[in-house]
Amino acid sequence: MAMVDQGKIREHMPVISSDNQQFGTVDKVEGDSIKLTRDSSRDGQHHWMPMNWVTRIDEHVHVDRSGEQAMREWMSSPSQGMGSTQGRRAEGNAGSPM
Numbered sequence: 001m002a003m004v005d006q007g008k009i010r011e012h013m014p015v016i017s018s019d020n021q022q023f024g025t026v027d028k029v030e031g032d033s034i035k036l037t038r039d040s041s042r043d044g045q046h047h048w049m050p051m052n053w054v055t056r057i058d059e060h061v062h063v064d065r066s067g068e069q070a071m072r073e074w075m076s077s078p079s080q081g082m083g084s085t086q087g088r089r090a091e092g093n094a095g096s097p098m
Helices: 067-073
Strands: 014-016 022-030 033-036 047-050 054-057 061-063
Touching: 022 047, 022 067, 047 067
Parallel strands: 014 061
Antiparallel strands: 014 022, 022 033, 033 047, 054 061
16 A cells, blocks of 8 residues: 555544545544544544555545444554554454454
């Protein structure tokens, strides 16, 4: 996957899935993860997604998976440089099929 310039990611940028749906809003970049705002999640909690999901950045952050898949796989803590689905998954999602 192509490297993206994470310096282009800004607070409050919409995060867009591969099926062209917004499923989150950037709170901030934390290391190799993007922290999403609580307001953009159904459970009112912060979630993180690994930077390696990002395919491109324009006025939005675009990711390589559907919104449904991203919400199944997002994490409840930063990935700290781990792989695309490693780290601590959000509660209730660990047993979800891929």
